[in-house]
Amino acid sequence: MSSYKLVALDMDGTLLDDNLKISARNKEKILRLVKEGIHVVLATARTFKAASYYAKELGLDIPIITYNGSLIKEVITGKVIYSKQIINSAAKEILTIGEKLNVYTKVYINDVLYVEGEAEEAVSFSQKHRISYKVIGKLSENINDDPYMIVFKDHKEKINKAIEYLNNSISLPISFTLSTLNSLEVMDKGVSKATALECLTNELGIDRNEVIAIGNSLNDYEMISWAGLGVAMKNSDKQLLDKWDIISQYDNNKDGISHVLDKYCLY
Template sequence: MFKLVAIDIDGTLIDDNFKVSKRTIDRIRDLRDRGVNITLATGRTYRSAKQYADILNIDDPIICYNGALVKDNSNGNIIYDARLPLDISKNIIGFGEKEKLDIKVYTDDTLYVEEDDERTREICKNHKIDYKVIGKLSENIEKGAQMIILIEDEERIREIRKKIDSMDIKNISYTMSTPRSLEFGAPGVNKGNALKVLADKYGIESKEILAIGNSLNDLGMFKYAGTGIAMKNSDRILLEEWDKVSKYDNNEEGVFHILDKYFD
């Protein structure tokens, strides 16, 4: 039996209306009562992820910012925290500004943006996070980021990804939670490495871990876990790398069906 389950949030645990189904809540609570460790592994901030952990009665640590932060939901203690240095953060932001991309910088549960707009307000409302407008980010950001996101349409992001790869920028890692975004973190940051931090804390072997997700940023934890299951609605870029796929999507209680399959 699995001793640890890692579940992505957006496109996986929650439906397109940001809700978790009652059957999924009940199943996860039941597993928690039976001693199974449950962690949420997400690109979201801690505060944003915590709202769902609390709904599910999860007091295990939460993996945030694609693995840059692991924070205990029972007491708020930080278990792991990896940040981009300020100079590297400014380099990435400066690149995004030069390419005229939408840039979002996340540090300590706050989103930093250049200017206020409806999309930022919508994100912060849905994710229940705070944001600060500070003008030109590369000039006004004052501390290293836990995550930097560059956003554009899918075709342009493919071009930007090729540029980043050809530049061979040191001291960063990057992944994608949607085909429209590049998400940068400190070297070695990914959900798989963060999951290993938790597994070591609990004395759990990788073969005893089940991971569930839907995007390329979940690939690291799929590779580390004994079993990794991609949702039916997974991004094409993930499905090019991973072939263990559920028959259900996030609007069909996919997480519930996966847990029902692997647990009595």
């Protein structure tokens, strides 16, 4: 019998292989845990629509954590457990910074991706993640709702400059993290996968020491730090591997998830 009651899994680079598939072995292991009463939660920067596709494939009826912790929503009922969005005035200020630096910017509002102009990146991303996108022109002028997340994706030098600007804008009520050195993700203040996971476990009456969290990117660092057992995937970004000691034996293309769960969950 396992002492763990909940497993939180990042998706891209963790649960999913490089072809964005869940392996048969990983799926079998997850379904076995669910059958034994262990909660399995997806915790991702993806939109709810993109994440729920995989949750439905697994047959999970638990809420999933999306937009890096900005939204927790039940797959079956659509019930919102937790929701924090960037207030519009702050969003416009962030978008103005992006425009000043000429950084490629994506805005996420209610499962729709908003971009300034047509770009191959938007087309391929929307197809890959099964979401729609809208071209609306200058974002700082035309975004009038509260986004769940704003993403700057560009050369590392531009991203570092954007971080510098955001750090100097101390009045902005935001949090931000890196998924890669080229991708900066901005959310409302206090939002992270860790804070969302804490909210969900409180809802379920589960202690943090009863949680396993597994991820592969810097945006997973707080989550694996918060959990009773945090594991970084073998294929994790170097910046995460440099910070973390417990590393999976196998990567995301070799059933890394199932091997970790075989080791720590006795089912």
